[in-house]
Amino acid sequence: MLETLRKRLLSVQQDFTSGLKTLSDKSKEAKVKSKPRTVSCLPKYSAGLELLSRYEDTWAALHRRAKERAGAGEQVDSKVVVLSAHWEKETTSLIAGLGSVTANLTHLEASFEGIENHLLNLEDLCAQYESERYKHVQSQQLENYKKNKRKELETFKAELDPPRTPVKV
Template sequence: MYTFYILYTEYDFEFLKHNFFFLFCSPQYLQCLKQSQAKSRCSVEVYGVYYPSNKDCLTTGRGRVDGEVVMLSAHWEKKQASLRDLQQQLQQLPGLIADLESLTASLTHLEASFEEVENHLLNLEDLCGQCELERYKHMQSQQLENYKKNKRELERSSEKLTKRFQNEQGQNKLKINYPIY
């Protein structure tokens, strides 16, 4: 039974990407090749010497595999670019974590400041309520003073009117009584 193996040199990656060489061989033959350090470049011509009837199949297979290698290489490069991006993002994580910690500390500080401002606002509201109450008391006391002042003025004017009325009555009585005398 023959199997399909790809042999390549471990040292020449560019050669691997563009010049694959293939062997259709038995596992025993592959072991012999590996043991004899035959991992270097083998060409279609060398293979054609050993298996002349399979040379066309090898050429067709080589074209297909070259296409697959190009696709796999592009896919591998995409994965490698994604990995590089991921590594860059991972390198940025400590800075991001430090930023998050500083933001958390800032938020804690802001929360404490907010509570302090809220307490000041409550105190200010209490002071405003007290000021309003004092203003209302002052307004009421002013109204009371005005009322008392008006009442005294009215009492004085009524006393004056009463005295004047009594004086006029007294004079009228005197006038009435004077002609008699």
């Protein structure tokens, strides 16, 4: 958008400058071709001289304003060029930044997938450990139960069998 505006300003400036130059050249030619005025012919042509003088004054003022506008146009053009270069640089920087962010996001996505796989493996290991621990606790409880039952059996056998006294023969 700024590039289009810049091109249009340059085109208008060039057209304006060439038009002013053409008018200036024609004005100079008219001045060169005109004959010097003599005092004797002033009374006859005073109305025409007044119109010509007014035309020349108006033309000079228009020419002066046109030059001022051309200078202002050049200033605007230079500012547009600077702004265009600045925003082009910013756009390039932004695009590079977006490329970098995209690459980082891709890398992060791969890292997250790897971490997720490791977490699933850790979960499996934790479940396996809990299962082994539960089996060990159950095994310990079973051993304790067996010991208690053996003691109870021995106690029960001891109660059923009277103490034997040695028999003399």
